Amino acid sequence: MLIARVIGTVVATRKHDRLFGSKIQVVQPLIPNEDKPIGHPFVAIDAVGAGVGELVVVVMGSSARLGLNDDRAPVDAAIVGIIDEIDIHEDS
Numbered sequence: 001m002l003i004a005r006v007i008g009t010v011v012a013t014r015k016h017d018r019l020f021g022s023k024i025q026v027v028q029p030l031i032p033n034e035d036k037p038i039g040h041p042f043v044a045i046d047a048v049g050a051g052v053g054e055l056v057v058v059v060m061g062s063s064a065r066l067g068l069n070d071d072r073a074p075v076d077a078a079i080v081g082i083i084d085e086i087d088i089h090e091d092s
Contacts, residue, residue, distance in 0.1 A: 009023070027058055
């Protein structure tokens, strides 16, 4: 799982039949609790109705297909949660 921020939306007038009705978002992976980007942005199917600017949980690979309840969907990444707050306790 990754923590990411939704930074954009993809509009696709044509897509695979198994993606019909799905929203595609552009997400930027982040360093948890620092809001600093790591890696490159990528697209993910939105399974929870996230909006641009929201902090989200993204799963990849077979977990993404399971997150959509369709193990045959042509999906590599899916947004499966919207994060309200992150609280990391570091031992001193």
